[in-house]
Amino acid sequence: METSVTPNNTTSNTNDIVIERRSNLSYEEFKSKYLFPRKPVIITDATAKWKASNWTPQWFKETYPDKMVSTDQGEMRMDEFIDAITENSDRPGPFLREQPLKDVFPDLIDNVEPTPSYVLPNWLGGNYFVGRINERLNRESFIEVNFCGRRIFPYLHVDDLGVHAFITQHYGDKEFIVYPPDQEPYLYRVNEDRFSQIKDVDNPDLEKFPLFAKAKAIRVVLHAGESVFMPCGWWHTTKVPGTSLSTVISVSNSSNWNELIGYLEKNSNHPKLASLFSLYLKGFGFLKSRLS
Template sequence: MSAQVLSKPIPYAALTTVDKRSNLSRKELIEEYIKPGLPVVLTDAAAKWSALGKFTPELFKEKYGHLTKEIKGQTYTMAEVVDIIRNPTPGVPVPYPFCLNVDQAFPELMAEFKPQINLGKPDRVQHPLLSKMMLLNTVVNEIFLGGAGSCFPYLHVDALFLHTQITQLYGSKDFILYSPDQTPYMYPKQDNAKVSEVDIFNPDYEKYPLFRHAKPVRVTVEEGESILFPTKWWHTTQIHEPCISIARSYLNEWNWADFVQDNFELRKKRYPALALAMLAYGKALGSFINLQEKITAPV
């Protein structure tokens, strides 16, 4: 949000829950959530997706059971994970995250996720002038399968300060969020400031005493619902039933400056000349796209 000048402080302190909204207009989404930098659950944004009611664990086992993913040093097939999800062993967590790049593993499924959910501005991830180098191998569209007892392995902020959009295709998922102003309580890792050292499900308050002051906001996203949260929100997830979701990374005017700066920061030590060149290119491209959007898609 560094590219956006706010007229009043962001009301993080007053936030105790995440709104669930339906029939939200593009203008309402921008003014009430995107500009203020607040998360929201849209209950009907994916209502027309053909994927809803169709994408089940059984379908993925039948069509994509051979696909594999390594989790904590062990390789699992999609078929194996679906069997574990369907018949969990008490006390044994389901391997997670079992996630696959949609564009690589099953690109034909992208047609099932239309119309795409728009966060209020054109998605710059797909802009033809955006160098793929600037995405640093970030997965833009990713499907996650999980089951009872699964939780994301760490509290984090998403890569490159991209916005996040996650839709529940099957089952529900709990999201635990911490607003950006609580970063001083998060104990970011020395080698990756976007990942917290704290295990929020079993916090060590002696080692991380400031985490006592952290105030989470928890929301359950049900099947068919989509959660949108802006960059810099710390988050993790917890699952209590068979669950399939699709996550999409999103880039627009409001996180462009952070995205460009992070590209620079991640390269400046090893490739200083390249980092400076990409910083200059990113700033120039941002100005160009701002003008282009103002002409072609004014808000």
């Protein structure tokens, strides 16, 4: 067993799997090669028509200088926020993390249109009658913003509710460190949760987490204008070398609906009600896939 931890990635193995870059990808090919086989892919032109292609930190600073934004370091004015995430500093700056675009920048919703075919159909936005579930699924359907300076994403994780994530980079580069589902035995999942106990994959405590030395990562850098399809069950975290702005669309449909049902069932406080509701959701999924 290793007794010392070597920083900067010398402990991390590389996976042979390559995440392809594709453009002009038809929905049919996406569905058969990536969506259903649950294989990640980078699509370089999925959002080419979005006005969000022109988003820059400077534009946000000039357009909303005195707008208050919530960050992991508290509320601050937009101009202060942009200064903090664009300055050259060793400290991680504030992070505007996983916030629904419709809440933070309601006037920019039309900047992320048209919706790429790759995230359709999306069943998260439906009407599920039971208030709490409805609220939970609908909340997941909102496109989210991640805006920050140089830093690592705070956790290695799989996404909630067994959704697929479609992450588009608008500004800056973002490195993804990705582990296929078969690597999970080496990732020290927190009991029943969707997080790993390993905080920084490049500086793991191998005395505490020796099996992590076997985990094989795929590393890929997402550039501005590109989107990555991250299928459900794939572990991921990210690092950004400078200012970064991206959006995330979560997707659930016939390709991963059973995962969502499993998540809801596991997290319910009422097992009997949960199994009834699962039946309902299974029926819903069956009809939806027949109709689409």
